[in-house]
Amino acid sequence: xxxxxxxxxxxxxxxxxxxxLLREDWLAAWQKAHASCHREEQVRASLAGLWxxxxxxxxxxxxxxxxxRPEAVAPTVDLSITHTRAFVFCALAEGEKGIRIGLDAEPxxxxxxxxxxxxxxxxxxxxxxxxFEKEPTSERFTELWTKKEATVKQSGDGLCAVTATNxxxxxxxFALYRFGDHLLALCYPEGEIPPxxxxxxxxxxxx
Numbered sequence: 601x602x603x604x605x606x607x608x609x610x611x612x613x614x615x616x617x618x619x620x621l622l623r624e625d626w627l628a629a630w631q632k633a634h635a636s637c638h639r640e641e642q643v644r645a646s647l648a649g650l651w652x653x654x655x656x657x658x659x660x661x662x663x664x665x666x667x668x669r670p671e672a673v674a675p676t677v678d679l680s681i682t683h684t685r686a687f688v689f690c691a692l693a694e695g696e697k698g699i700r701i702g703l704d705a706e707p708x709x710x711x712x713x714x715x716x717x718x719x720x721x722x723x724x725x726x727x728x729x730x731x732f733e734k735e736p737t738s739e740r741f742t743e744l745w746t747k748k749e750a751t752v753k754q755s756g757d758g759l760c761a762v763t764a765t766n767x768x769x770x771x772x773x774f775a776l777y778r779f780g781d782h783l784l785a786l787c788y789p790e791g792e793i794p795p796x797x798x799x800x801x802x803x804x805x806x807x
Contacts, residue, residue, distance in 0.1 A: 690703075708738050708742045
């Protein structure tokens with residue numbers, strides 16, 4: 601079972617409150633992995649991902665992998681966290697040993713067409729570029745980018761692996777969700793069933 605919970609940045613409690621809401625071992629793991637993180641808004645957004653994880657009901661251990669990917673200690677659980685300047689989302693997958701998921705959110709691109717084309721040439725595979733060129737819109741560009749980032753978050757290989765991915769020919773599956781001017785992409789193993797939409801912390805999100 602896969603669930604996604606999101607909140608707006610305005611809904612995030614103050615840092616001191618967040619630290620009091622989180623398990624001590626989660627907070628210790630987070631602090632070890634984010635020792636260089638000093639910007640207050642980034643700290644709050646990052647901690648808010650763990651807060652959402654707790655609200656989803658996960659009560660097991662958490663650690664951070666080599667590339668900073670948050671991991672559940674339980675072998676039948678996986679999680680993925682993403683945040684933008686506006687939103688934070690956490691996905692929780694439970695029920696199957698070795699399950700892996702990846703989640704990424706991005707605002708729909710406001711880049712000029714020429715810049716999107718340059719970025720597509722730099723970061724997209726040949727198949728991805730062909731897919732983008734069939735419909736070279738901001739939404740199509742952002743769809744491909746969020747899928748690529750969700751894929752590397754699933755693998756834990758880090759953003760250096762973005763160019764090696766090809767989301768038009770992936771063994772895993774993707775679900776896309778739109779929230780206002782943002783796209784959210786979930787990468788999940790074939791055979792799993794993604795949620796119809798993300799749950800929302802607090803007020804219902806205005807679609």
